[in-house]
Amino acid sequence: MFVDQLARKHLANSGFYFDYVLDDKGKLVHVFWADATCRKNYAVFGELVSFDSTYSTNQYNMIFTPFTGINHHKASVCFGAAMLHDEKADSYKWLFRTFLKAMGGAAPRFIITDECSSMDNAVREVFPAAAHRLCMWHIMNKIPQKVGPDLKTDEDFHERLGRCVWSSETPTEFEERWKEIMSEYGLEDDEWFSKRFNLQESWIPAYFKEIALSGLMRTTSRSESANSFFSCIIGYKHALVEFWLRFDTDLEEQRHKELQEDHMSLHTMPVLKTLWAIEKHGGEVFTHEIFQDFQHELLADRDRCLVEMMAHDGEVKTITIHDGYKKLRVVTYNTTTMVGSCTCKLFETHGIPCRHPIHVLRTAQLNELPKHYVLKRFRKDCKTEQVFDKDGILLEGNESSSIDPEIQKLASETFKKMEDLLVQAKQSQVSMQFLRDHIFALGE
Ligand SMILES: [Zn+2]
Known part of the structure; x- marks a missing residue:
């Protein structure tokens, strides 16, 4: 019934992708699915993927494994989900390969998972080029169980450890803070803490400032471990069909929220707190959620920035x-393009231009942010473009669902042929002109 349900979904919208494995008795072993919107989300926001696995979502002891990311409103988006029979490396390999197929072969650049050796194994084999890190919230959430009753309720301890993990800017700063805390609370010889310390490069943000947008991992990991993303599912023992209904409801809720936020961002301006043209420009291009962070940097610049020393080299x-x-x-920047980099790395890790180059832009009385500082994935209009998959199928939630599958098939064939023709025609100006004139004539 569950697989039939997925097949019906695919029939209604050919952008719906699914695959499954049965054992020799016909019992469902693994199943993966991603609808058109999931796949479009991945095309827009898929550079960063958080992969989670959890039991206790169904009666069959299958493991529920959603793929999630962060959208342009800094909220979680679903890229697809699966049910696995077990946590063996081969199961994860099947899943990751299927995911890759669904996404037209585009692997994520950055993947966050729980601490699990078979998962680690599968990531390395299927996504060899991706940076793989561990979910910090999963680790931080375990701390209360790993300390004695006194420390468990010691707010000062948790606050200091939190600051050490989340806010250390450099590896050295992290190591100094960590060691100080361990010695002060008598945890130097604790096995669990020592192991987490040795894994530092896998989960402490100070160690991956070089990974673009790695700062977003905080958001991904938090929403998952709070289980707020699929709140209707986690913690119950559903039958699969009931599970599906609840999964769908959760997804619909998230999407409804995103549409509301899109509407707000596209049709209203955020409150501007200065008279600077550059703030107005930020309000025009960024979604409200991203603009808030940008404005925070802008206001900080007004209050505090002080330029101290300058050097010129061409x-x-x-x-x-x-x-x-x-x-x-x-801050080192090019005086013609006004684009540069800053040692705080806020732009590289979070995609938000920091107060320091902003200070430079403002001093130069620039009215607009250089394009470099406005990432497409944070723009208000980042999802308005149409996205097609490799078979030429339009990845759209509702629009294409009403289209007759036969028409969809013809559209897909036409799309592929057009692509071929374009590639051929581009070889000379004469052939390109020929194709262009005929298409235009058809348009007339
Ligand atoms: Zn900076």
């Missing part, structure tokens, strides 16, 4: 900025 200029938090930042 077009490239280097300045040192005191940002009032006793931190010295170095």
Whole structure:
């Protein structure tokens, strides 16, 4: 019944992808599915994927494994989900390969999972180029069980450890803080803490400032471990068909929320707190949620930034900025394009231009943010473009669902042929002109 349900979904919208494995008695072993919207989400936001596995979602002891990411409103989006029979490396390999197939072969750049050796194994084999890190919330959530009753309720301890993990800016800073806390609370010889310390490069943000947008992992991991993403599912023992209904309801709720936020961002301007043109420009391009972070940087610049020293090397200029938090930042930028980098790495890790280059832009009285600083995935209009999969199927939730499958098939064939023709025609100007004229004539 469950597989039939998925087949019906596919019939109604050919953008719905699913695959499954049966054992020799016909029993369901693994099943994966991703609808058109999931696949479109992946095309827009898929560089960062969080992969989770959890029991206790159904009566058959199958493991529920959703793939999630972060959208342009900093909320979780679903890229697809699966049920697995067990947690063996081969099961995960099947799943990751199926996921890759569903997504037209595009692997994520950055993947976050729980601590699990068979998962680790499968990630390395199927996504060899992806940076793989562990979910920090899963680790942090375990701490209360790993300490004695006194420490469990010691707010000071949890706050300090949290600051050490989340806010350390460099590996050295992290290591110093960690060691200090361990020694002060007598945890130096604790096996669990020592092991987590040795795994530092896999889960402490200070170690992956070089991974683009790695700062978003905080958001992904948090929503998952709070189980707020699929709240109707987790913690129950559903039959599969009932599970499906609840999964669908959860998904619909998330999507409804996203549509509301899209509507707000597209049709209203956020409250501007300064008279700067650059703030207005930010309000025009970023979604409200991203704009808030941008505005935070902008306002910080107004209050505190102090340029201290300058160096010039041709077009490239280097300045040192005191940002009032006793931190010295170095901004190196091109004086023609006004694009540069800052040692705080906020833009690289979070995609938000930090107060330091903003200071440079404002001083130069620029009215707009250079394109470099406006990531497509954070723009208000990042999902308005149509996305097609490799078979030329339009990945759209509702629009294509009403289309007759026969028409969809013809459309897909036409799309593929057009692509071929374009590739051929591009080889010379004469052939390109020929194709263009005929298409235009058809349009007339
Ligand atoms: Zn900075």
